[in-house]
Amino acid sequence: MRTAAETTEVRRPSAVRALTTLLAVTAAATVVVELLNYWYAPEQEFGLAVRTGWAMLRSLGFLVLIGHVNRGRTVARPFGLILAVTTVFAVGRLVVPREGVPALPGLLGFGLLTALCVAVVVLLYRSDAVGAHLVRHRKSLVVEGGTISWREVAPKRPPVTGWLLTSRVAAFTYSPLMLVPALVAGGSILDGRLSAVPAVLLWFAAGIAVSYLVLLCTAFLMRGRAWARRFLVAITLGVLAVDLPLCWWLLGVDGLIRDGGPLVAAALLALYGLRRATRAGEAPRPA
Numbered sequence: 269m270r271t272a273a274e275t276t277e278v279r280r281p282s283a284v285r286a287l288t289t290l291l292a293v294t295a296a297a298t299v300v301v302e303l304l305n306y307w308y309a310p311e312q313e314f315g316l317a318v319r320t321g322w323a324m325l326r327s328l329g330f331l332v333l334i335g336h337v338n339r340g341r342t343v344a345r346p347f348g349l350i351l352a353v354t355t356v357f358a359v360g361r362l363v364v365p366r367e368g369v370p371a372l373p374g375l376l377g378f379g380l381l382t383a384l385c386v387a388v389v390v391l392l393y394r395s396d397a398v399g400a401h402l403v404r405h406r407k408s409l410v411v412e413g414g415t416i417s418w419r420e421v422a423p424k425r426p427p428v429t430g431w432l433l434t435s436r437v438a439a440f441t442y443s444p445l446m447l448v449p450a451l452v453a454g455g456s457i458l459d460g461r462l463s464a465v466p467a468v469l470l471w472f473a474a475g476i477a478v479s480y481l482v483l484l485c486t487a488f489l490m491r492g493r494a495w496a497r498r499f500l501v502a503i504t505l506g507v508l509a510v511d512l513p514l515c516w517w518l519l520g521v522d523g524l525i526r527d528g529g530p531l532v533a534a535a536l537l538a539l540y541g542l543r544r545a546t547r548a549g550e551a552p553r554p555a
Contacts, residue, residue: 281397282397283401284337287388287391288338290388291334291337292334293384294330294381294384294388295328295334297377297381298324298326298330299324301359302320302362303324304371305320305362305371305374306320308373309362315452318448318452319358319361319452319527320362326355329351329355337401337402340403341404342404344402346430346433346434347437348388348389349434350441352385352388353385353534354441354445354533354534356381357529358530359378361527361530362526363375431540431542432489432545434537434541435489435538435541435542435545436486436490438534439482439504439538440482441534442479442503442504442534443478444475445530445531446471446478449511449515449518450472452523453467453519453523467514468518471510474510474511481503482500485499485500486500497542500538501539501542504538504539507531508532511527511528512532515527
C-alpha cells in the first residue's frame with residue numbers, strides 16, 4: 269500500500285490569528301488573576317486553595333481551545349462559550365471574600381478577565397471569518413483505493429446545530445463542577461466533622477456517575493434521538509437536586525453561591541441549547 273499525506277498549508281485569516289492570541293492572553297490572565305485573589309484573600313484556607321486550583325486549570329482549557337481553533341474544528345464555538353461563561357463564574361466567586369470588601373487588584377483583574385472572555389465569545393460567534401474557518405471535523409486514517417491517508421472525516425451521525433453541541437459541552441462540565449465542592453467539603457472531615465463522611469462519599473459517587481451518564485446520553489443526543497434530549501434534561505435536574513442541597517448543607521450559603529452558581533449557569537446553558545436546537549428545526553428521531 270502507498271501512504272499519502274496532505275501537506276498543503278493555508279494561511280489563517282487575521283481574525284483567527286487574533287482569536288488565538290486573545291485566547292493565549294486569556295489563559296495567562298486566568299492564572300494571574302487567581303494568584304492575585306489567593307494572595308489578597310484574608311483566609312487562605314483549604315477550600316479556597318481547591319477552588320483556586322480548579323479555576324487555574326481552566327487556563328489549560330484555553331490552550332486546548334487554541335488547538336481546536338488552529339485546526340478549524342466546529343467544536344471550538346460551543347467549547348469556547350461554556351469555557352468563557354464558567355471561567356467568569358469560577359473567578360467571580362473567589363473575588364468576593366466571606367467578610368469585607370474585595371481587594372482592588374482582584375476586582376481589576378476580574379474586570380479584565382471578564383472583558384477578555386466577552387471578547388472571545390464575540391469573535392467566536394460574530395466574526396464571519398472565524399465562522400468560515402471553524403468548519404472542519406477531526407482527522408483519522410482512511411484506507412481508500414489501496415492508499416492510506418490521514419485526512420478529515422465527516423461524522424457518520426446526522427448534522428447537528430451549534431446549540432446542540434453547546435448543550436453537550438455544557439453537560440460535560442457537570443461532573444467536575446460537582447467534584448470540586450465535594451473535595452472542598454472533604455476538608456470538613458479533616459476538621460473533625462465525621463458526620464459528613466457519608467454525604468461527601470455520596471457526593472463524590474454522584475459526580476463520577478454523572479460523567480458516565482452524560483457520556484452515554486450525549487452520544488445518542490448527537491444522533492438525534494428524542495429520548496436522549498429528555499434524558500439530558502432529567503440528568504440536569506437530578507444534578508441540581510443533588511448538588512445544590514449538599515452545597516448548602518456542607519458548605520453553607522457561601523458555598524451554595526460559590527459552587528452552586530457555576531453549576532446552575534452550566535445547567536441553564538445546556539437546557540437553553542436544547543431549546544434553541546429544537547426551535548431551529550432539528551427534529552429528533554424517536555428511536
